Amino acid sequence: IYMLFISADGNFCLQHKRKNNNPLDKALNTSNAYFVANNKYQEYLKFVSNKLDMSDFIDMNVSLMYIYIQNSICAKLKMVWQQEKSKFKDTVITGVVAIQCTCHGFYLPQGMVDLNKGEA
Structure with missing residues (x-):
């Protein structure tokens, strides 16, 4: 019996900062090989966000977490909260985030996506 074991791993150091767009600046690799086609990915994100609006839930959790951290005596929690605000x-x-074969370490075709909401 053959079985595929896959895992997901994220890298939050690979960031793209907001910049002025240059119309002459062309992408060298537009959704080839490992990355999912951007237009299909954006359509999927719109579909998912319309179907499941988590913004109210996330705002509530962020507010509760902020209150908890501000009242906490743990300096590390406060540092992580400040990092989240400034890091992104x-x-x-x-x-x-990349999806890969756990046994062999190969990345799956079309198994990488860009994140746009931070680590949360």
């Missing part, structure tokens, strides 16, 4: 400032892409 002015970013268009906040990281990358």
Whole structure:
């Protein structure tokens, strides 16, 4: 019996900062090989966000987390909260997630996506 074991791993150091667009600046690799086609990915994100609006839930959780951290005596929690606010400032892409074969370490075709919401 053959079985495929896959895992997902994210890298939040691969960021793309907001910049002025240059009309002459062309992408060298537009959704070839490992990355999903951007237009299909954006359509999927719109479909998912219309179907499941998590913004109210996320805002509530962020507010509760902020209150908890401000009242906490743990300095590390406060540092992480401040890092979240500054780490992703002015970013268009906040990281990358890749799907790979756990046994062999090969990336699956069309198995990488850009993230745009931070680590949350």
